[in-house]
Amino acid sequence: MKLYYATGTCSLSPHIVALEAGIALELERVDIRATPHRTETGADFTARHANGYVPALELDDGSLLTEGAAMVQYLADLAPGARLAPPAGTAERYRLQSWLNFIATELHKMYSPWLFHPEYGAQAQEVARGKIAERLAYVDRHLATSGPYLLGEAFSAADAYLFTIVGWSAFAKVDLAPFPQLRDFLDRVGARPQVRAAMRAEGMKAAA
Ligand SMILES: N[C@@H](CCC(=O)N[C@@H](CS)C(=O)NCC(=O)O)C(=O)O
Structure with missing residues (x-):
């Protein structure tokens, strides 16, 4: 799984949750000051994520999960033993x-x-x-x-x-x-x- 992030931004939140859950993440930094936003590989990030903002989480099937509030729940649910989110439906x-x-x-x-x-x-x-x-x-x-x-x-x-x-x-x-x-x-x-x-x-x- 890969987290697209920018230092000092809201992408720190899913990054913390992943580490607390014991999930190893690949990290790819995005320069959100550049127009268009570019990843550290030089790729145009808006080609990957139309809204162009971080965080974005590339799942193991290659799809992209966006919106930090959804992402932290996804990560927490992968590791229920870490108790970072109460069980769904409660x-x-x-x-x-x-x-x-x-x-x-x-x-x-x-x-x-x-x-x-x-x-x-x-x-x-x-x-x-x-x-x-x-x-x-x-x-x-x-x-x-x-x-x-x-x-x-x-x-x-x-x-x-x-x-x-x-x-x-x-x-x-x-x-x-x-x-x-x-x-x-x-x-x-x-x-x-x-x-x-x-x-x-x-x-x-x-x-x-
Ligand atoms: N609705 C998004 C907002 C994310 C957001 O505001 N990201 C900021 C960094 S904290 C960003 O990448 N800004 C650059 C841009 O909007 O182009 C979420 O909750 O994940």
């Missing part, structure tokens, strides 16, 4: 999907593109920061009452995604000072050996 699985959807729509797509593209302007960016702060406050309260992870006691695929997106906060100038539970969460997840390994494999600096 109430807990829907809770996982609820969190994945929340992170994708209420956080991921508020940080990026709004805070990563200065051309949107300072006013739009302040609106995005305000909305993100509301959502982070909600997550912080949830972790305080029902943590230490999103589904409770055990680390899940949703935590890998939350860690990846909220990890953009310093770069995006989102202040995490009001969210102590979330800061503890980032430290806790960032200390996991497989999280550190995924970050190192992408050339990122893992927490000391």
